[in-house]
Amino acid sequence: MNSLAWSLVCLMMLSVGTASAQLTSTFYSSTCPNALSTIKSAVTTAVSKEARMGASLLRLHFHDCFVNGCDGSILLDDTANFTGEKTAGPNLNSVRGFDVVDTIKTNVEKVCPGVVSCADILAVAARDSVVALGGPTWTVQLGRRDATTASLSAANTNIPAPTLNLTALTTAFTSKGFTAKQMVALSGAHTIGLARCTTFRNRIYNETNINSAFATSLKGNCPSSGGDNNTAPLDTTSSTKFDNAYFTNLVGNKGLLHSDQQLYSGGSGSTDSQVASYSSSQSTFYSDFTAAMVKMGGLSVLTGSSGQVRTNCRKTN
Numbered sequence: 001m002n003s004l005a006w007s008l009v010c011l012m013m014l015s016v017g018t019a020s021a022q023l024t025s026t027f028y029s030s031t032c033p034n035a036l037s038t039i040k041s042a043v044t045t046a047v048s049k050e051a052r053m054g055a056s057l058l059r060l061h062f063h064d065c066f067v068n069g070c071d072g073s074i075l076l077d078d079t080a081n082f083t084g085e086k087t088a089g090p091n092l093n094s095v096r097g098f099d100v101v102d103t104i105k106t107n108v109e110k111v112c113p114g115v116v117s118c119a120d121i122l123a124v125a126a127r128d129s130v131v132a133l134g135g136p137t138w139t140v141q142l143g144r145r146d147a148t149t150a151s152l153s154a155a156n157t158n159i160p161a162p163t164l165n166l167t168a169l170t171t172a173f174t175s176k177g178f179t180a181k182q183m184v185a186l187s188g189a190h191t192i193g194l195a196r197c198t199t200f201r202n203r204i205y206n207e208t209n210i211n212s213a214f215a216t217s218l219k220g221n222c223p224s225s226g227g228d229n230n231t232a233p234l235d236t237t238s239s240t241k242f243d244n245a246y247f248t249n250l251v252g253n254k255g256l257l258h259s260d261q262q263l264y265s266g267g268s269g270s271t272d273s274q275v276a277s278y279s280s281s282q283s284t285f286y287s288d289f290t291a292a293m294v295k296m297g298g299l300s301v302l303t304g305s306s307g308q309v310r311t312n313c314r315k316t317n
Contacts, residue, residue: 023141023298027120032112039121042104043128046097051240054129055193056097061126062189062296063095064119066176067154069300071147072118074155075101075313088155093229094196098314101125105313118313119144123297133192135242138290141297145307148316162199162257166269169259176299178292184263184274185288186296191246192239194231195256197222203258209265211253218256232256247279 028035047054064074067085074091075098076084085091101121108116120142131137160172173183201222204215214236221230233239234256235246246260255261264275278285308317 023143023301023303025139025141027142028112028116032108032115034111035108035116036124038107038111039104039124040128042100042107043125044132046100046103047129047132051133051192052194053097053100054133054240054242055189055234056095057100057122057125057129058189059193060095060097060101061122062186063091063155063159064122065296065299066158066160068147068151069302070119070123070144070297071300071302071307072122072144072310072313073147073150075118075122076147076150076316077314079315082149083152084150085152085155088152088159090159090161091155101313109311114309114311117144117146117307117309119146119301121313126293130242133240133242136286136290138294141294143301143303145302145304146310146313147302147307160259162195162259163202164259164262166262166265166271169262176296178295180271181274181288182292182295184271184278185285185292187260187263188244188246188278188285188289190234190257190260191244192242193234194239195234196228197230197232198228200232200256200258203256203261207258207261209253209261210255214252214254234260244278244282244285247275247285250275251279 043057046057060074061070064070064072067073074085074095076082078084078086086095101118104121104125105118108121123140123142123144127138127140158172160169164172170180170183173180173186178186200218201224203210204218204222205224218232221227221232236249236254236256237245249255250261250264253261255264263269263271265272311317
């Protein structure tokens with residue numbers, strides 16, 4: 001083979017490799033044209049039964065992507081010789097919605113067996129959950145494949161904890177390629193959902209940068225000891241509506257988690273202006289949030305012949 005021919009072969013191989021590593025919004029157009037509508041129908045039904053499920057499905061996608069990429073690893077159950085991510089500190093007794101994902105997967109498998117990955121289901125379900133709760137939509141890029149393994153240790157270290165300060169939060173997000181601005185935008189996901197007493201007890205009893213009436217209102221359901229699993233809305237204003245009230249709450253020192261309030265410290269913090277911007281313009285928040293979600297959905301994805309398309313999201317094929 002002469003040098004020109006070899007160069008052409010190498011170029012073709014490079015282009016194939018590059019193409020296989022790219023996600024596309026039309027990935028299932030021919031192989032499973034009803035995939036997106038099937039997922040949306042199941043999500044809409046689940047969220048109509050329990051509004052909190054929208055936040056749970058959105059969180060599943062986030063907790064999946066922050067641990068070795070968006071590969072569906074969070075969905076794998078433990079077995080006798082395998083430990084997954086479900087028992088990691090940030091997930092145990094906290095992450096939920098696995099049964100809804102099972103239902104979605106079952107419905108999709110009926111339409112087109114062995115085609116749609118669990119990782120893609122999580123990405124689409126996150127978007128559809130936000131829409132179901134009155135939030136913005138975005139075009140989900142597709143073509144992820146599922147991991148055949150998971151990492152308990154990575155789940156314990158990579159998912160930002162509710163106790164982190166602003167410096168640690170920023171580090172957690174920048175390590176994944178996000179800017180501080182994108183971190184603030186993604187944090188706006190806390191405009192929906194609930195948190196357990198154990199995650200905000202120290203804040204309401206011991207911190208000073210909190211609205212006193214807000215703190216008092218929470219103590220009845222979150223005593224200084226006991227009641228660890230009692231919950232409170234992350235957004236005290238409109239916990240079942242995806243809006244910008246989360247940021248308005250931060251400006252008023254009504255952030256539920258320590259990590260939430262770290263984003264706003266009275267006008268002098270590095271992210272204060274971003275919080276203020278989102279609190280005054282929901283459209284600006286929506287625009288930045290959707291862009292950040294698309295970026296998050298592309299973290300270290302498996303494509304092409306990597307990984308597999310699991311038939312059952314809880315176990316490898």
